[in-house]
Amino acid sequence: MTSLPYPALHASHTGIWIAHGDTVRAVSRGEAIRTAADTPMIMMNAPLIGQRLGYADLSGLDLLELFAFLRPASFMVPTPKGLAAVTGLDLPADDGAVAPFLLAATERLLAIPDGEWAEREGAWASAQFLFRLRWSWAPMLVERIRKPARDERWLFSKLPEWEEATPRPVPRVVTLDAATTQRTLATLVGPGAETRPGQRAFAEAASGAFAPRPTRDAPNLVLAEAGTGIGKTLGYLAPASLWSNAAGGAVWVSTYTKALQRQLSRETRRIYTDDAVRRSKVVTRKGRENYLCLLNLEDALQGGFAGRAAVLAQLVARWAAYTADGDMVGGDLPGWLTTLFRRNGSTALTDRRGECVYAGCPHYRKCFIERAARASAEADIVIANHALVMVNAARGRELSTRPTRYVFDEGHHLFDAADSMFATALTGQETIELRRWIVGPEGNSRGRRRGLAARLSDVASYDEGGAQAIADAVKAAQGLAADGWLQRLAEGAPFGPIETLLASVRGLTYARAEGAEDAGYGLETELAEPTPELIEAAAPAAEALDALYRPLVALGKRLEAVLSDAPDWLDGAARARVEGAIASIGWRAEIVAAWLSLIARIGGPASADFVDWLAVDRGEGREFDVGLHRRWLDPTRPFAEIVLKPAHGALVTSATLTAGGSWETAEARVGAPHLARPASRFEAESPFDYAARAEVLVVTDVKRGDVPALAGAYARLIEAAGGGTLGLFTAIRRLRGVHARIADRLARAGLPLLAQHVDPIDTGTLVDIFRDDSHASLLGTDALRDGVDVPGHSLRLVVMEGVPWPKPTVLHAARRLAGGGSAYDDRIVRARMAQAFGRLIRSAEDRGVFVLLSAATPSRLLDAFPPGVPIARVSLDEAITRVSSRLSSHATFGHEAAPAP
Structure with missing residues (x-):
C-alpha cells in the first residue's frame, strides 16, 4: 500500500487510469483533465500525457523531473520499462497497471536520499531553491534530504579548472608498417x-x-x-x-x-x-552551441529565468556538477529533459548567439567549451562532426593545433555538410541576430545580452581608434532589421534600408512563386529579372551594409594593434579575450562581405559558381523569415x-x-x-548474406496521395511484423495523417507507435525507446533514414511511403541541370534508398523486409539494393503475407537488441 498523498495518472492510446492508494480506476478524458486541474498528480512525461488527453497545459509531479534531480547525468529510457529498470520494480503487465506502478516507483525514487547517494552533494541547497520556486517535488524532497554538516561547494567553485599547456609540437613524419x-x-x-x-x-x-x-x-x-x-x-x-x-x-x-x-x-x-x-x-x-554556458546558467540562477524555466535551470545546475563534458545536446544530459519544459529556456543556457567574452568571463577557467578545446589540442583522437571540422578549419582560433589527419566517417554526407557550412543567407532573422550582437539590449529585452561597447569597454578606453570603430559599428547596425520586422513587412511599412529590401524580396517571391495560395509551405523563386522595386532597394541596403563592414574591419585591425602594443592591463586573460574578439569580429565581417556580394547580384550578371534565390520561409501556417539565399553550385x-x-x-x-x-x-x-x-x-562488400536474410517488396496497389489507404497499409504491415517497424516519410503532413489514423488501432493490439514531429520527445530519445521495445514502431522523416542504429529484433521491417524523389527547389533545379538531368535525380534516389535499406540489417543475425509503397517505382532504381536481395512487385495482401511469414516468429532472430547505453 502506498503512503503517497497524491494520485498517479497514466494515459495511453488504449485508455486513461488514475491510481490512488490501493484503488485503480479507468476514467474518461474529461474526468482526467478535471482531476488533474484540481489535484497534483504523479505522471511520467507530462507533455506526452497532456497531448494524449488533448490538454496542453497539463502539469503535475513528473517522475522524469524527479529522476533528473536525483540521478543527474544518468540515462533512463523514459518509459515504464525504463523506469522499472532503474527502480528494480517489475514491469507492469499492461497499460492498466502503469498508474499503480508509478506510485511504487515514486516511493523507490524518493528513498534514494536515505541510502548511499553518489549525487548527494549540492542536493540540499538545490532542493531549497526549488522549494522557493514551488517545484512540485520540492516539499517531499526537502523532508527527505538532510542538511549537510558544513557548507557544500557550490557548482561554480566545485568545477575543475583547465590548465594551459605548452603548444604541441608539429607531428613527426612517420610511415606505418x-x-x-x-x-x-x-x-x-x-x-x-x-x-x-x-x-x-x-x-x-x-x-x-x-x-x-x-x-x-x-x-x-x-x-x-x-x-x-x-x-x-x-x-x-x-x-x-x-x-x-x-x-x-x-x-x-x-x-x-x-x-x-x-x-x-x-x-x-x-x-x-x-x-x-x-x-x-x-x-x-562539438560546436559551441552544444555546451552549457556557465555565465548564462549563472544569470538564469540569479533571476534571469522565471517560472518553469527557473526550475529547468536548477535541474541543469544539478547536472552540470556531475556531467562528463557539459554537452547539453547528445551528451549525458537526458535528451528528454528539455522537452519537459517545452524548450522553455534551454537554448538560452548555451552560447547560440556568439556572445562569449572568453577570458572576460568569470567562469572562463572552468568553461566546458574551453576545456574541450584544450583537451582536443592534447588528445590523440578527437571525435567531431563534419560541421565542426569545417568551422574549425574556416574560422578556428587554434591555428597552431590545426589537424593534419582526418577520418570522415559517414562520408556520403560531406556534400550536404559543406552545402550548409558555406551557404550565405541575407534574411531578417540573420540580420536581427547581428544587430543584437553589435548593439546589445534594446527596449524591453532581458537577460545578460551585451553589445560590442560593453564587451570591449576596456579596449575602448585604451584605444581611441577602437572606440570610434565600435561607435561607428553600433550606429551602422541601426540600419539592420529590428524587433517587429515581420509584422512591419506584412503591413507594408518596413523601417530602414534592410527591411525595405526584405519587403521587396517578399513581394516578388509571392508574385512569382508557385503555390502561393497554400499558406502552409515556404515559397521561393530565382533571383533573375528582378523588379525595379527590388533593384532600387538594393543600393541603399548595400550602402548600409558597407557602412557596417568598414568599422568592423577597422575594429579588428585596432584590436590587433592593441595586442602588438601590449599595454599594462593586457595580461594573459585579457589577451585571450582580445584574441577571441578578433576572431568573432572577423567572422561577422565575413558574413557582411558575403551579404554585399549577394546584393551585388541583384540586377547584375549571374555567377556560374553560385545559385541565388529569394525565399519566404513559412511553417505551421505562418511566416518566420524572409530573405535572399546563395549556395555554391559545388x-x-x-x-x-x-x-x-x-x-x-x-x-x-x-x-x-x-x-x-x-x-x-x-x-x-x-x-x-x-x-x-x-x-x-x-x-x-558487406559480409552479410542479404539474399538469405532480407527481401524487398514493392507494393503496387496503394494509390499515391491516398492518405487513408497509406495509413491502412502501414497499420497492416506493422501488425504483420508484430511491431519493430521503421516507417519513413518524405512529408511531415502525411506522417502526421497516418499516425493520427493508426496509433489507437496499434495500441489496442499492444503495438506502441512513436512518431517524429508528433510526440513531444526529441529524436534521440524516440530512437532509444524504439530500440528498447521490440513491439514498438517508429515513424519519421529524413533524420531517421540513416541516423538510426538498431541491431536485432527491434528493427525488422522498414516501410517507405514512396520513392524519395528530391524536392523541386531552385537549388535542386540548378544542380540537376549541371549534373545530368534525370540521371542526377536517380543518383539521389538510389543513395537515399540504399541508406534506408542500411537500417535493416545491422548484424549477421538480423533478418528483415524492406517495403516500398509505390507502384510507380522505376526498375532502374532497384539496383540501389545489395546484389542478390530478392525484389518482388506484389499486392498489399501478398506483402502482408510475406512479412508475417518471415517476421512473425521471434525465434527466427538471433538476439534481442541490447538496452540503450
Whole structure:
C-alpha cells in the first residue's frame, strides 16, 4: 500500500487510469483533465500525457523531473520499462497497471536520499531553491534530504579548472608498417574474434591516409566504401591510433550523426583500456552551441529565468556538477529533459548567439567549451562532426593545433555538410541576430545580452581608434532589421534600408512563386529579372551594409594593434579575450562581405559558381523569415580548399559512398577533383548474406496521395511484423495523417507507435525507446533514414511511403541541370534508398523486409539494393503475407537488441 498523498495518472492510446492508494480506476478524458486541474498528480512525461488527453497545459509531479534531480547525468529510457529498470520494480503487465506502478516507483525514487547517494552533494541547497520556486517535488524532497554538516561547494567553485599547456609540437613524419597495423587491428578486435578479411584489407587501405604528404596542397586522400559489417570503425582506428602514437599528432574522426559519435567513443575503450588514460587521449568535440554556458546558467540562477524555466535551470545546475563534458545536446544530459519544459529556456543556457567574452568571463577557467578545446589540442583522437571540422578549419582560433589527419566517417554526407557550412543567407532573422550582437539590449529585452561597447569597454578606453570603430559599428547596425520586422513587412511599412529590401524580396517571391495560395509551405523563386522595386532597394541596403563592414574591419585591425602594443592591463586573460574578439569580429565581417556580394547580384550578371534565390520561409501556417539565399553550385570546392588542401591525409569512408552512382560521382561529392593528386579507391562488400536474410517488396496497389489507404497499409504491415517497424516519410503532413489514423488501432493490439514531429520527445530519445521495445514502431522523416542504429529484433521491417524523389527547389533545379538531368535525380534516389535499406540489417543475425509503397517505382532504381536481395512487385495482401511469414516468429532472430547505453 502506498503512503503517497497524491494520485498517479497514466494515459495511453488504449485508455486513461488514475491510481490512488490501493484503488485503480479507468476514467474518461474529461474526468482526467478535471482531476488533474484540481489535484497534483504523479505522471511520467507530462507533455506526452497532456497531448494524449488533448490538454496542453497539463502539469503535475513528473517522475522524469524527479529522476533528473536525483540521478543527474544518468540515462533512463523514459518509459515504464525504463523506469522499472532503474527502480528494480517489475514491469507492469499492461497499460492498466502503469498508474499503480508509478506510485511504487515514486516511493523507490524518493528513498534514494536515505541510502548511499553518489549525487548527494549540492542536493540540499538545490532542493531549497526549488522549494522557493514551488517545484512540485520540492516539499517531499526537502523532508527527505538532510542538511549537510558544513557548507557544500557550490557548482561554480566545485568545477575543475583547465590548465594551459605548452603548444604541441608539429607531428613527426612517420610511415606505418603494414604488419604493425595488422597486429594493432588484431589487438583491438580481441583474442578469439573471427578473422574478417574485409576488415584487414580496409585497415591496410586506410593506412594510406597516414602516409607522408609528397607535395603541398596535395593530401593523401583515400576513398573507401566498406559495406555494413566490415568493421570499418576498428579498421581505421588501428592505423589512426598507431600514427598518432608514433607521430605525436591528433587524428580528427568526423561523423555526421551523434549515434556514430557515441559508438566511436565506446570503441576507443579498446585502444585505451584505462579510463583515466582514455579521457586524456580521446576527446569528443562539438560546436559551441552544444555546451552549457556557465555565465548564462549563472544569470538564469540569479533571476534571469522565471517560472518553469527557473526550475529547468536548477535541474541543469544539478547536472552540470556531475556531467562528463557539459554537452547539453547528445551528451549525458537526458535528451528528454528539455522537452519537459517545452524548450522553455534551454537554448538560452548555451552560447547560440556568439556572445562569449572568453577570458572576460568569470567562469572562463572552468568553461566546458574551453576545456574541450584544450583537451582536443592534447588528445590523440578527437571525435567531431563534419560541421565542426569545417568551422574549425574556416574560422578556428587554434591555428597552431590545426589537424593534419582526418577520418570522415559517414562520408556520403560531406556534400550536404559543406552545402550548409558555406551557404550565405541575407534574411531578417540573420540580420536581427547581428544587430543584437553589435548593439546589445534594446527596449524591453532581458537577460545578460551585451553589445560590442560593453564587451570591449576596456579596449575602448585604451584605444581611441577602437572606440570610434565600435561607435561607428553600433550606429551602422541601426540600419539592420529590428524587433517587429515581420509584422512591419506584412503591413507594408518596413523601417530602414534592410527591411525595405526584405519587403521587396517578399513581394516578388509571392508574385512569382508557385503555390502561393497554400499558406502552409515556404515559397521561393530565382533571383533573375528582378523588379525595379527590388533593384532600387538594393543600393541603399548595400550602402548600409558597407557602412557596417568598414568599422568592423577597422575594429579588428585596432584590436590587433592593441595586442602588438601590449599595454599594462593586457595580461594573459585579457589577451585571450582580445584574441577571441578578433576572431568573432572577423567572422561577422565575413558574413557582411558575403551579404554585399549577394546584393551585388541583384540586377547584375549571374555567377556560374553560385545559385541565388529569394525565399519566404513559412511553417505551421505562418511566416518566420524572409530573405535572399546563395549556395555554391559545388560546395565541395570551398571544402577542398579550406579543409582538404591544408591537410596531409584524409580518409573518407561510408557503407554507401558510391550508392546511386559511380566512383567518379563519389569523388565529385567529396571534393577529390579539386585536388592536385587523385584519390585512391577501396571497396569491400558487406559480409552479410542479404539474399538469405532480407527481401524487398514493392507494393503496387496503394494509390499515391491516398492518405487513408497509406495509413491502412502501414497499420497492416506493422501488425504483420508484430511491431519493430521503421516507417519513413518524405512529408511531415502525411506522417502526421497516418499516425493520427493508426496509433489507437496499434495500441489496442499492444503495438506502441512513436512518431517524429508528433510526440513531444526529441529524436534521440524516440530512437532509444524504439530500440528498447521490440513491439514498438517508429515513424519519421529524413533524420531517421540513416541516423538510426538498431541491431536485432527491434528493427525488422522498414516501410517507405514512396520513392524519395528530391524536392523541386531552385537549388535542386540548378544542380540537376549541371549534373545530368534525370540521371542526377536517380543518383539521389538510389543513395537515399540504399541508406534506408542500411537500417535493416545491422548484424549477421538480423533478418528483415524492406517495403516500398509505390507502384510507380522505376526498375532502374532497384539496383540501389545489395546484389542478390530478392525484389518482388506484389499486392498489399501478398506483402502482408510475406512479412508475417518471415517476421512473425521471434525465434527466427538471433538476439534481442541490447538496452540503450
